[in-house]
Amino acid sequence: MPSSNLFIRKLEAFHPLSNEEKELLDRHSRPLREVPPKQDIIREGDKPACVHVIISGFACRYKLIKEGRRQIMAYMLPGDTCDFNVFILKRMDHGIATLSRCQVLELSPETVLEMTEHPAIARALWWANLVDESTMREWLVNIGQRPAEQRIGHLLCEILTRLEIVGLAKENTYTLPVTQTDLADTLGMTVVHANRMLTSLRIRDLIDIDARNLIIKDAERLKAFSGFNPNYLHLKGGS
Amino acid sequence: MPSSNLFIRKLEAFHPLSNEEKELLDRHSRPLREVPPKQDIIREGDKPACVHVIISGFACRYKLIKEGRRQIMAYMLPGDTCDFNVFILKRMDHGIATLSRCQVLELSPETVLEMTEHPAIARALWWANLVDESTMREWLVNIGQRPAEQRIGHLLCEILTRLEIVGLAKENTYTLPVTQTDLADTLGMTVVHANRMLTSLRIRDLIDIDARNLIIKDAERLKAFSGFNPNYLHLKGGS
DNA sequence: CGCTCAATTGAATGAGCTCAAATCTCGTGG
DNA sequence: CCACGAGATTTGAGCTCATTCAATTGAGCG
Numbered sequence: 213m214p215s216s217n218l219f220i221r222k223l224e225a226f227h228p229l230s231n232e233e234k235e236l237l238d239r240h241s242r243p244l245r246e247v248p249p250k251q252d253i254i255r256e257g258d259k260p261a262c263v264h265v266i267i268s269g270f271a272c273r274y275k276l277i278k279e280g281r282r283q284i285m286a287y288m289l290p291g292d293t294c295d296f297n298v299f300i301l302k303r304m305d306h307g308i309a310t311l312s313r314c315q316v317l318e319l320s321p322e323t324v325l326e327m328t329e330h331p332a333i334a335r336a337l338w339w340a341n342l343v344d345e346s347t348m349r350e351w352l353v354n355i356g357q358r359p360a361e362q363r364i365g366h367l368l369c370e371i372l373t374r375l376e377i378v379g380l381a382k383e384n385t386y387t388l389p390v391t392q393t394d395l396a397d398t399l400g401m402t403v404v405h406a407n408r409m410l411t412s413l414r415i416r417d418l419i420d421i422d423a424r425n426l427i428i429k430d431a432e433r434l435k436a437f438s439g440f441n442p443n444y445l446h447l448k449g450g451s
Numbered sequence: 452m453p454s455s456n457l458f459i460r461k462l463e464a465f466h467p468l469s470n471e472e473k474e475l476l477d478r479h480s481r482p483l484r485e486v487p488p489k490q491d492i493i494r495e496g497d498k499p500a501c502v503h504v505i506i507s508g509f510a511c512r513y514k515l516i517k518e519g520r521r522q523i524m525a526y527m528l529p530g531d532t533c534d535f536n537v538f539i540l541k542r543m544d545h546g547i548a549t550l551s552r553c554q555v556l557e558l559s560p561e562t563v564l565e566m567t568e569h570p571a572i573a574r575a576l577w578w579a580n581l582v583d584e585s586t587m588r589e590w591l592v593n594i595g596q597r598p599a600e601q602r603i604g605h606l607l608c609e610i611l612t613r614l615e616i617v618g619l620a621k622e623n624t625y626t627l628p629v630t631q632t633d634l635a636d637t638l639g640m641t642v643v644h645a646n647r648m649l650t651s652l653r654i655r656d657l658i659d660i661d662a663r664n665l666i667i668k669d670a671e672r673l674k675a676f677s678g679f680n681p682n683y684l685h686l687k688g689g690s
Numbered sequence: 691c692g693c694t695c696a697a698t699t700g701a702a703t704g705a706g707c708t709c710a711a712a713t714c715t716c717g718t719g720g
Numbered sequence: 721c722c723a724c725g726a727g728a729t730t731t732g733a734g735c736t737c738a739t740t741c742a743a744t745t746g747a748g749c750g
Contacts, residue, residue: 283592305683353514353522356639400595444544
């Protein structure tokens with residue numbers, strides 16, 4: 213029976229955990245900080261003081277450049293650890309912000325240390341980090357090589373797969389609590405164009421959006437269309 | 452006096468090393484494998500067996516997509532470790548190839564283990580890995596948000612800075628042993644356009660290229676023009 | 691010298707951007 | 721309960737940056 217604690221459920225996707233380990237994690241899974249949408253969790257230039265785990269909602273890594281443009285470099289979904297690695301650095305070279313309302317768990321360095329004394333937990337966190345890196349490589353491919361419509365399709369497929377891991381997507385349907393501006397800043401295109409490409413995907417009958425609810429009407433076709441291959445997420449079943 | 456061993460010199464940029472540690476590293480710095488240009492060091496799908504260190508020449512991480520397009524996701528310059536982290540994964544989700552002729556050092560897992568038993572070496576490798584991640588984030592910003600000419604400028608500034616660390620760039624001049632096709636595949640544009648933007652940078656009197664020799668004629672102006680800020684490389688002097 | 695690969699240039703086309711305005715949604719206060 | 725306002729979505733028109741296709745020139749090598 214999968215844990216109702218998404219942090220645990222996510223880690224278990226990478227490495228099996230004993231009951232003792234799960235209890236340890238669960239004991240440190242409180243309190244949760246409620247963060248409103250579009251709010252910084254850490255700002256660029258800050259000295260990181262703790263590790264953040266997203267328990268509900270979507271957050272992101274981002275950078276701003278002079279011209280007022282923003283690039284989102286990663287999505288953090290429920291169960292995801294924000295900065296297991298990065299918090300070693302003296303100063304953040306990028307910001308982390310919520311996209312939707314989020315529940316965030318804050319782990320002190322001591323707590324993280326206590327957790328990582330269990331090799332299984334350390335290993336799971338390590339893997340999660342490798343997958344984050346791998347995901348970033350895939351984003352580079354996505355932005356660098358694919359036309360706009362497929363870029364969006366690819367991202368939607370990735371989110372579907374990642375939400376399935378923690379049980380937040382059922383029947384190719386999930387809540388996507390981000391604006392089209394966020395999508396545009398993620399994929400390196402303008403909002404106007406993101407909107408048009410989304411419409412285009414709808415016309416192709418690949419997806420359907422109702423408020424914040426996304427229905428992928430034909431997942432296989434969308435994956436093929438977008439060149440999506442889940443290998444880079446290094447899931448258990450994967451080759 | 453900086454070491455003549457570029458692997459050591461690079462690591463020392465991240466963490467001071469004792470003589471004993473440097474001797475250990477140096478003892479394992481042979482033999483060097485000579486690899487011709489445009490040749491795979493590891494292919495996507497391969498099971499990684501050892502860690503590679505580039506001693507001379509340029510190598511890259513890349514992925515191919517169906518349509519025959521290629522995205523280069525990282526450059527590995529002399530002193531850089533290719534896959535300190537990635538080699539934990541069961542299968543490579545991307546390839547590593549030479550761009551120019553390279554001298555490559557191959558470290559067995561046991562050798563890496565022996566090295567990382569020294570905390571200073573482990574720490575330096577760890578930092579190098581964090582910087583690689585950070586660099587990838589910056590590339591995402593570069594490709595996602597900057598127009599083509601500035602993208603090229605930014606990359607040239609980054610390479611300048613990274614080569615200066617290991618003493619391979621003098622007076623804003625260095626050897627850039629890659630083709631324009633490689634640049635294009637790195638920055639998500641066509642060769643034709645890369646060529647034109649390079650010409651444009653030349654006309655602005657920012658750079659000069661003679662065969663494989665790049666002269667940055669006004670580094671400050673090129674950095675400003677390209678929005679280059681070396682923070683993300685987390686150098687010693689940096690804030 | 692002839693070959694192959696890299697660099698360069700031209701012309702036409704197209705994907706994606708800018709600017710602008712209209713419509714829609716939804717939370718808030720009266 | 722409704723009106724208002726801010727932010728989000730949608731649509732149109734014109735323009736630009738970048739691509740495609742094609743051909744030429746240049747450089748290095750056996």
